[in-house]
Amino acid sequence: MRMIAAKAIVECLKREGVEVIFGYPGGAVLPLYDALYDEKDIKHILVRHEQGAAHAADGYARATGKVGVCIATSGPGATNLVTGITTAYMDSSPIVAITGQVRRDILGKDSFQEADISGITMPITKHNYLVKDPDMLPYIVKEAFYIAKTGRPGPVLIDLPVDVQSTEIDYQPIEKISIRSYRPVYEGNMKQVLKAVEAIKNAEKPVILVGGGCIISGASEEVVALAEKCQIPVVHSLMGKGTIPEEHPLSLGLLGMHGTVAANLAVSECDLLIAVGARFSDRSTGKVSTFARMAHVIHIDIDPAEIGKNVRAHIPIVGDAKRVLRQILENVEPKKHPLWLERVQEWKERHPLRYKEEGEIIKPQKVVETIWRLTNGEAIIVTEVGQNQMWAAQFYKTKYPRQFITSGGLGTMGFGLPASIGVQIGRPDAIVFDIAGDGSIQMNIQELATAVQQRLPIKIAILNNGFLGMVRQWQELFWQRRYSNVQITAPDFVKLADAYGCVGIRVEKSSEIENAIKKSLEVKDRPCIIDFRIAPEEKVLPMVPAGGSIDNMLVD
Amino acid sequence: MRHTLSVLVENKPGVLARVAGLFKRRGFNIESLAVSITQDPSTSRMTIVVDGEEQMIEQIEKQLNKLIDVIKVIDYTFSPTLERELALVKVEATPQTRREILDLTHIFRATVVDVAENSLIIEITGDVEKIDAFISLVTPYGIKEIVRTGKIVMARGLQSL
Structure with missing residues (x-):
């Protein structure tokens, strides 16, 4: 069928099941936006900054498991996507970014709004394309989605010169593609699986470590089944949060820098560490040479390059977390480790996550805990980055996968609000809370306008301490309280909420926390900002100093 | 290594x-x-x-x-392979030294590909060690320029990449 390439792209997107696009128009994507004008099946969400589009597409992908799509124009539009694409890359989130580019005949001549975005994004995409042959478009779109969502997912960028978009092509839908150099392995090697089964049989102090790969592959059921069948306690990385219900008796909580005492000690003492879909980031391991030093390591990951990268694996298994765990479950015998579980339980009871109440001073942990209680542990929690993120991770006990959405790998401040937009669009019936800091929220505050335009009932809980809190905490602990440039002012968030058309609530007393959250839950047609004036110098604890061993934690 | x-x-x-x-x-x-x-x-x-x-x-x-x-x-580090590199070496050559350089060139089965009044360009092919050895032997005569292609390898026998 003859049609304009831009129209063909829209047809391709529909075939991939795309229902929503986050984007911002500009000169080099005019043909594409013209094709979207008549489109009934794809909703376009107009953001206020392209970075917001990338984060929203990412949030949508993380909350739904589908591929998120964003569009930006050439040059500054495209470069504004970069932080969002990198965020998605670091956390293996499947997004397809479509950028406009200058005409082919002026490409490479420093033309107006020209930037070599395919060159710029080479190290931060799973793959990318600069399309010079309009006839290849249907293949490229198909390939882009296939690459983004299979194997270890990740962002893919398609750069489209504006004249390519307006060329007439002969469009034929592509049913199947095959890429000779890309064949992800899903099934685990049976010999390795049996070695793992044997190791589980012989272990006396085993621990399961779940990472983001468990969420992506939907391996929750299998993780819980293995933990229960063989009585193995489970710790999670930040990205693995939600794999196992955190109130499950075998869940020990977060591992690493701000992890629980029980999780960190269990990993330090275990004789078998079963890491599933985790990449042993430095925030999880602390000092690598002392990490799990007593343990045999089974490392299950779909990306062969992760195995042996940071921590040596004695039994590597390349494959999809869910499938490999099933293979293990089919072969493993039930086991019990009463002494080990008793020891772990003792750590759990003796060192729960805690904070001190101080009269009417608002403790951020209490804010998160109250949100948790009032939402019955069922809300989707999106975070910014820093102390807010860690308090959210520690005190909101999740029940389900895809319930905790955070920039783990890149640690992108400003992620939370735009990501919440994607989350709420993808999960319209869910209660979505963005747990924010007064620093982070100012990084992409402009997206409030997007949320208002879309009437999204996102709740934004700002843990406002007047500081860039995590940096302040490091300066307090390791830089002799030399508070260099961490005092940050903010606008009056209640007035700001009003100006944008949101509901704004200020909370200055601990006793008002509950009512404010209840009030925010009643807002259904627009965002609601709650400005919690929290204790200015509250710290996130426990803490493992950077580069230290995880069994050596600051607790008070 | x-x-x-x-x-x-x-x-x-x-x-x-x-x-x-x-x-x-x-x-x-x-x-x-x-x-x-x-x-x-x-x-x-x-x-x-x-x-x-x-x-x-x-x-x-x-x-x-x-x-x-x-x-x-x-x-291919540990498999039987054929490895080759090609280099072009521009050496200063006076009437007094030209003969000696040509002798070295022949010993190494290299070829003179350009002759000028005060220089020679020698093309040499071989494994990396051979080229290194040749270059070190002609260095005393004065090297004006060297271009090397970088190593290429191929497995011996029927096996292919």
Whole structure:
């Protein structure tokens, strides 16, 4: 069928099941936006900054498991996507970014709004394309989605010169593609699986470590089944949060820098560490040479390059977390480790996550805990980055996968609000809370306008301490309280909420926390900002100093 | 130790940049690199020499394999291979020294490809050690310029990449 390439792209997107696009128009994507004008099946969400589009597409992908799509124009539009694409890359989130580019005949001549975005994004995409042959478009779109969502997912960028978009092509839908150099392995090697089964049989102090790969592959059921069948306690990385219900008796909580005492000690003492879909980031391991030093390591990951990268694996298994765990479950015998579980339980009871109440001073942990209680542990929690993120991770006990959405790998401040937009669009019936800091929220505050335009009932809980809190905490602990440039002012968030058309609530007393959250839950047609004036110098604890061993934690 | 990797890639624009960028951002240093098209015009073959410990080489191979445009990576370090490099060496040559340089050239089965009043260009092919040895022997005469192609390797026998 003859049609304009831009129209063909829209047809391709529909075939991939795309229902929503986050984007911002500009000169080099005019043909594409013209094709979207008549489109009934794809909703376009107009953001206020392209970075917001990338984060929203990412949030949508993380909350739904589908591929998120964003569009930006050439040059500054495209470069504004970069932080969002990198965020998605670091956390293996499947997004397809479509950028406009200058005409082919002026490409490479420093033309107006020209930037070599395919060159710029080479190290931060799973793959990318600069399309010079309009006839290849249907293949490229198909390939882009296939690459983004299979194997270890990740962002893919398609750069489209504006004249390519307006060329007439002969469009034929592509049913199947095959890429000779890309064949992800899903099934685990049976010999390795049996070695793992044997190791589980012989272990006396085993621990399961779940990472983001468990969420992506939907391996929750299998993780819980293995933990229960063989009585193995489970710790999670930040990205693995939600794999196992955190109130499950075998869940020990977060591992690493701000992890629980029980999780960190269990990993330090275990004789078998079963890491599933985790990449042993430095925030999880602390000092690598002392990490799990007593343990045999089974490392299950779909990306062969992760195995042996940071921590040596004695039994590597390349494959999809869910499938490999099933293979293990089919072969493993039930086991019990009463002494080990008793020891772990003792750590759990003796060192729960805690904070001190101080009269009417608002403790951020209490804010998160109250949100948790009032939402019955069922809300989707999106975070910014820093102390807010860690308090959210520690005190909101999740029940389900895809319930905790955070920039783990890149640690992108400003992620939370735009990501919440994607989350709420993808999960319209869910209660979505963005747990924010007064620093982070100012990084992409402009997206409030997007949320208002879309009437999204996102709740934004700002843990406002007047500081860039995590940096302040490091300066307090390791830089002799030399508070260099961490005092940050903010606008009056209640007035700001009003100006944008949101509901704004200020909370200055601990006793008002509950009512404010209840009030925010009643807002259904627009965002609601709650400005919690929290204790200015509250710290996130426990803490493992950077580069230290995880069994050596600051607790008070 | 030094490893020689043969990398079969899609013959597409930007593939060299992807490979080079990967080495740069993971902190791997390329010692030599030779690229050209193969018998199949849709693929190119790179021969990359890289120095590093086993674990690092393993990471390089795995990271290369993750690039969508990389079809195959083989480490030929420990297999029987034929390896060759070509160099052009421009040496100062006076009437007094020209004879000695020509003798060395013949001993190394190299060829003189350009003769000027005060210089010779010698083309030499062989393994890296042979070229290194030749260069060190002619250095005293005064080397004006050297260009080396970088090593290429091929497995002996029927086996192919």
